[in-house]
Amino acid sequence: MRPPPAESRAMRWLRGDAQDRTRFADMYLRFRRPYVFGGAVSVAKVVGVPWFGLPLVALFLAGGLTMVGAVVVQRRLRRPSEPVVAAAVLLLQLNLAVVVLLTGGATSPYLVLLTIPLFSQAVCFRPPVLATGAALTFLFAGLAVLFADTLPAVPAAPSTVGLVAFGTVLLCLTTAARYLASADLHSRDGAVLDPMTGLYNRLTLADRFVQAQEREAATGGSLALVMCDVDHFKSVNDTYGHARGDAVLQELADRLRTGLRSTDVAYRIGGEEFVVLLPGRDAAGAQRVAERMRAAVADTPVAGLRVTVSAGAVSAPAAQASLPELLWAADAALYAAKDAGRNRVVTGVPGQRLVIPPHPAAAHPLLVPPLT
Structure with a gap:
């Protein structure tokens, strides 16, 4: 019997042990709201186009292509893949960081949107991966704020744009929290794991x-x-x-x-x-x-x-x-x-x-x- 190919250290860290991998597959299959996240963020970007112009349109299209590409790859693989999901989340974080950079940095109404990719990580990945995602989010936000000061000033958007962005975060946070709560209750009520084998x-x-x-x-x-x-x-x-x-x-x-x-x-x-x-x-x-x-x-x-x-x-x-x-x-x-x-x-x-x-x-x- 040919042994399965050895995984790299980075892949083992991302995927965790067998129980972590089972949880990822289970959560991915049960979680049916990624389009809520993508759709809500897209609406928030479109609302700001009259003030921030074509760069926001380009970033809106790039974010959409990232999500569509991840879905296509997953379907071709015929299975949920931790590296694909992690790469998509990272690209979306970078996309939002550029949005913040081009819309005012510390004063950008979109700064709060950088937290949204973390919600999908909280649903699917184990705590060390989530902690790393949070650290990267802080890093991207910091770089966007710092470098925004070196760019020409952008027009101030009305408060409605910031309100839409805040509502987007609330919607995505509520969606993720409701799912995690229902999944936890399902797991506890169903006693899903065999205590002897962990299966x-x-x-x-x-x-x-x-x-x-x-x-x-x-x-x-x-x-x-x-x-x-x-x-x-x-x-x-x-x-x-x-x-x-x-x-x-x-x-x-x-x-x-x-x-x-x-x-x-x-x-x-x-x-x-x-x-x-x-x-x-x-x-x-x-x-x-x-x-x-x-x-x-x-x-x-x-x-x-x-x-x-x-x-x-x-x-x-x-x-x-x-x-x-x-x-x-x-x-x-x-x-x-x-x-x-x-x-x-x-x-x-x-x-x-x-x-x-x-x-x-x-x-x-x-x-x-x-x-x-």
């Missing part, structure tokens, strides 16, 4: 599936699932004790996350069973991910023990995908893999049942037979 638990899978489905269906993409299960896990508990079994599950969870994209989210759905949601993957892509996970476990002892996993992979067009049917097909493929000798991957097809040993679907809270 999302089964209660969050349906919600995340709907969000991923909406995004992929809009671009004609696919949704895939991989369901895997530790082979002979009962023997591990019986022979080495439950503490050793817990250690196996914890290390296994870390390995399952290795090599996943930021949108490929792993869940522990019960016992020794795990599911990985793979937005944008077709059946072949899901098979490759499942095989990579299987090899990552089989190639090296887990918590000092030789263990293996069996996996079932399945994919469907996002517009037609159904979580119960995908789970059913992935579960059927998983049991076919076990019946074929374990330590292998089988690919299933939604709506087509594989010949597998019977087992009670009702025993699993997420699995129900697909409707026919």
